[in-house]
Amino acid sequence: MTWQALFSLLTVISVLGAMAFTRIAADVIVMTALTALVVSGILAPGEALAGFANPGVMTIACLYVVAAGLKETGAIQWLAQRVLGQPRSLKLALLRVLLPSSTLSAFMNNTTVVAMFIPAIQDWANRLKLPPSKLLLPLSYAAILGGTCTLIGTSTNLVVDGLLQSERGVNLGMFELAWVGIPISLIGGTFLYLFAGRLLPNRQGALEQLEQAREYAVEVVVSANGPLVGMTIADAGLRNLVHGYLADIERHSRLQTAVPPDTELQAGDILIFIGAPECARELRHIDGLRPANGDVHKLDIAHHRRCLVEAVIGPDFTGLYQTVRQSRFRSRYQAVILSISRQGRRIPGKLGAIELEVGDTLLMETAQDFVDQYRYRKDFLLVSALSDSTPPNFSKTPWALSILGGLVAASASGLLSILEAALVAAGMMLVTRCLPASKARRYIDLSVLVVIAASFALGAAMTNTGAADMIADTIMLIDGLSPWLALALIYLMTVVFTELITNNAAAVLMFPIAMAIANRLGVDYMPFIIVIMVAASASFMTPLGYQTNLMVMGPGGYRFTDYLRLGAPLSIIVGAVAITTVPFIWPF
Template sequence: MDALLALGWQGWLSLGLVGLSFVLFLATRLAPDVITAGALTVLLVSGVLTPAEALAGFANPGMLTVAVLYMVVSGLKETGAVSWIGQSLLGRPKGEADARLRVMLPTAGLSAFLNNTAVVAIFIPAVSEWARRHRLALSQLLIPLSFASIVGGTCTLIGTSTNLVVNGLYSEQTQGAGFGLFELAWIGVPLVIATLLFILLGARWLLPTRIAAAERFEDVRRYTTEMMVSTDSPLAGKSIEAAGLRQLPGLFLAEIERDGQIMPAVSPQVLLAAGDRLVFAGILDSVVDLHRIRGLVPATKQVYKLGGPRQERCFVEAVLSNKCPLVGASVRQGQFRGTYNAVIIALSRNGERVRRKIGDIVLRAGDTLLLETRPDFVLQQRNSKDFLVVSQFGDEHPLRHERAPIALVIVVAMVAVVAVGLLSMLEAALLATGAMILTRCTPDRVARRAPDWQVLIVIATAFGIGAALEKTGAAALLADALIGLAGGLPWLALGLLFVAAAVLTALATNNVAAVLLFPVALDSARLMDVSPVPFLVTLMVGASASFATPIGYQTNLMVFNVGGYRVVDFLRIGIPLTLLIGLLTVALVPLIWPF
């Protein structure tokens, strides 16, 4: 009771705002960044936090590292290296369960040695594109991606910042060397195996399925487009199926022209050859995806006559009006490029594909054109009488595949200097971003737009809310209450320590939980006259068991918006997984590191 009274109104306000935030996450459609920013604003205005304390999260190295990594990943996306990662590490799945395993195995393995935030940042675009090509529900893959990166980090001392924080505090207290680099693998590897099995066996009932918009509607606008297999294409000699040209949703290969001969009703086993002209029909998203595949180039040579590098161009949709002077002329005869400084790369008529080569199609009023052009085309033609509608297609534009090896070398170098301890993750990511821009792997305008500000705001404001829990004593009160229930039983104390760490991680962050509970773990071992090592290992695992909420760990936040998830999705699969990890940890840790 005295502890409750000592908490004061500041502590109760902090706890109340955390509880209210979770209610709003579950019961409303308010954006997560709006909710956490609102809670932090109340803490600041009420005087619980000073401006410096409230805004400290915006200068936190973890938050800044995530922001800069988005810019690094933009270099992989702009050069098409993301597709290479997807094809090389993920391969071709045989089904949803196989797809999840293909995502989780390399993620867990890499996260044992690399910062798991960097691993997830690189894998999100690769998995997104891979899922789209193989018609997989992205929501079935991104939670497994995040969870595999989290549990993979428990295998080594450098796998997660939580392990480093606890080990640093332990070394400082004991004046010793602390844990060995691979010592935690004794508990980490069994936890990885258990997590993979749990997700593989329970995903059918526990993971949500969000259907892409393009798959929900059959009545979609279909385009005709032509691509050519380039002379140096890695697709030459591969079958159509092996090249991934049968796996883009809402798209099919209508025919192949080779040496003047037309091959209709193409079999998936037909081998591609350099110089093949491929005629596709399908939805707009998949037509644009064709232009992102290395080894395929637009069949029209007009694209290469436009000024400036292709990476600085964009894709634009335009609908022809009856005032356009080119109506009634074929695409080849109309000299569209010379008139508008744009090239027609796909065409749709009344929502249906036109069964002719694009160059031979006679333009009509109402035709919808997909153009490759420069961004200023939209401004110049928006009010033109020649077009009814002119709009840029998102931020999509042709890629610079020739720079993909440079982008990959930059990322490998970034990872290497961090792995050997030469630079911090933030320092290496900043240098890698600069290298991506200087080598023209990503334009500076694209790099500036790369960070997901909703994710970053949630991360930064979550640090402030965690600071309020720590400052007011609310977090310590919760931890002490749980540990006090253990009495003098070490096994029970371990279990309650894990629960306290998992709860605090869900409410605040993993590092806040580790720092707050470290003295509690040491005191519990001292009072029971047992070794502190099993308590510290349990604390490391418990503080990393960030499965139940999206705000508990940065990787959960990173996949939250991309996967279209809700908080309840994490609760449904995260709570039972946390319980499983807790039971295994409490059962195995004392056997590996005796009391």
């Protein structure tokens, strides 16, 4: 083994470890690796930066703009209102979620589809008295499945297609992947339709917990010279509030829960009430109570002027693993956190002492411009106004849908390449004013593009130094290794990488290994490449492997075990369908 090959392998292993076990941003990790490969002389600058000129990367950038136009014009919301309908059972509701989400995700960014459907399904489930936990995770999984049906369905497909173009001069057609994507979507969708309602818990998201379990916490202190000292809770009228109830009493730094109504109040008692916003106003009219730590003052806003916002904390949030107080959340974001939900549970205790983590869902009281201000920033994965949100520009919906249809028709007919069609469609979104250029820039996720483009350097280093060949030779030592078994191993390795790191990076790293194995076996490389495309998207077992899985975690009230319960059998089903189907369509 040459030192160049060893250095390349160590670099890849370091990237995998850093992505899986540290909080360092993925784009920082891969750019550091790219720098190391250039400085060491393993790659020339042109080779290292070739990914930034790859057609697949540029196509993804253009499709961000197209997806933004569809979102800003309310095209998805318009479709959702017409396809969700008024089902009479959970099974029919699941069907109405699975079909449109999988179909739409075949032609646009999965993240956009899920982001637009989440608030619509929350409101819809509330009206139909259905638990959102039965619907939101199937929404994410259906979007992932639908993305395997077309070349533009997921960024992973475009990345691998870009590698094929640069390495072999091969272009995949718009619907070429449908031969395997449609069976996967149909069989996986059928599994979700039959078993999602049984395997997923009847659990509520953060908004529903607030409405029914009343999770606004308001703290007040019993005044030392007030009339409530010595009175029981019942006699003080604290058991008869209209908009809230007394949950706990903190006395001499000790928390008393499930307090009986005959408990006598003492001076300095901190009473913790759980209730709706109007609870704060009720407490102000009770003589002998004063705000604790100013919380009641923070809630002293007329209800019609409030903006309730649900936000899912992302990996780039500046106050990660700091308490709410340490993060200076209120002064930094001009918002007051009312409730925090983690893995479907309201976290007890003082809000100021809770450490914030990735995936936490915050229910906040803030100004109405908060959504517009932070929707495009990376602090939060999802920012959704729960009330008083500004409606989209529905007058532009026909334009946005027509542009999307033109993109699909032009690329599918061969009139334009995928990149050319995406460039034209993005330009038309701006020309028709479906969205302004300023918003288009914000929608382009540069961190994702950098990760994808820089990951190409890792693949090039593994190929140029022979590291990929050595990995292939190691796999070839398995006794009786057949093309079918090798295909299954490639699929399994890609799935593991996808669950640990980003799906695009997993595809780029597995590409040279798959090409080397196909070369050693003397078979065609296309079955292995198609399997990588499917496996890199098939992240169902953890909320971290695919962004849409993390987006629904808070709103659906999910825990890690919920993903395993439904995602593990789905992952096995998708893998079995892909491995058995692909060689018949793309023979060895």
